[in-house]
Amino acid sequence: MQNQKGYPAWQFALEATAITVFFSYIGLFVYSAVTNYSARAEQSSLLSVQLVLYALFAYITADFVSGLVHFLADNFGNPETPFFGKVFIYAFREHHVDPKAITHHAFVETNGANCLVSLPGLIYFHHASASVLDYTFRFYFLVFYLGIFLTNQIHKWSHLDNPPRLIAALQRWHLILPPAHHAIHHAAPYDKYYCITCGWLNAPLQQLHFFQALKKVLRWDFR
Ligand SMILES: [Zn+2]
Numbered sequence: 001m002q003n004q005k006g007y008p009a010w011q012f013a014l015e016a017t018a019i020t021v022f023f024s025y026i027g028l029f030v031y032s033a034v035t036n037y038s039a040r041a042e043q044s045s046l047l048s049v050q051l052v053l054y055a056l057f058a059y060i061t062a063d064f065v066s067g068l069v070h071f072l073a074d075n076f077g078n079p080e081t082p083f084f085g086k087v088f089i090y091a092f093r094e095h096h097v098d099p100k101a102i103t104h105h106a107f108v109e110t111n112g113a114n115c116l117v118s119l120p121g122l123i124y125f126h127h128a129s130a131s132v133l134d135y136t137f138r139f140y141f142l143v144f145y146l147g148i149f150l151t152n153q154i155h156k157w158s159h160l161d162n163p164p165r166l167i168a169a170l171q172r173w174h175l176i177l178p179p180a181h182h183a184i185h186h187a188a189p190y191d192k193y194y195c196i197t198c199g200w201l202n203a204p205l206q207q208l209h210f211f212q213a214l215k216k217v218l219r220w221d222f223r
Pocket residue numbers: 070074092096185190
């Protein structure tokens with residue numbers, strides 16, 4: 001995805017700061033997780049299983065949100081819509097015109113927008129109070145926001161002709177969005193397979209005609 005009118009220095013500075021703050025919070029969370037985990041694990045042998053399930057569910061939720069935002073940006077509003085117009089709508093629409101442009105974006109330009117929208121939620125949930133339930137709940141949001149943060153990077157990797165070997169392996173194992181899978185979205189009529197984190201929800205949502213139905217509802221078009 002490319003930004004309108006190039007990539008100004010102020011935007012780079014803002015997004016680089018957001019990414020630094022984002023990873024500082026990830027670091028803080030991991031620190032509190034390490035210091036709290038052993039004590040909590042003694043109280044509940046199921047905690048590890050619980051955390052794996054939360055992580056899985058969080059990753060799938062991030063995939064769904066990536067699809068929903070992508071669907072809305074492809075089909076509604078216009079590039080002049082305040083904030084979302086420039087950050088998402090223009091970017092997604094241009095991406096259909098020139099799908100390879102995203103591969104020329106450096107790390108900050110690729111990930112800045114998703115980081116900016118993730119940051120308020122991440123900070124809020126990091127400071128949520130900590131009973132065991134809250135702890136796992138906060139863990140869920142940590143993985144969710146990491147998934148959202150990684151989405152555009154994963155999307156970029158799916159457009160590379162020669163991704164790094166580890167990335168190619170993750171794509172082959174379908175742990176992240178595989179290029180051939182994402183290519184289905186880039187084929188006319190461009191109305192399916194919107195999810196771009198891991199894409200696990202694309203086939204089931206297509207079987208349900210979820211996005212086609214949602215488009216009709218939002219356009220109030222029941223022909
Ligand atoms: Zn699209």
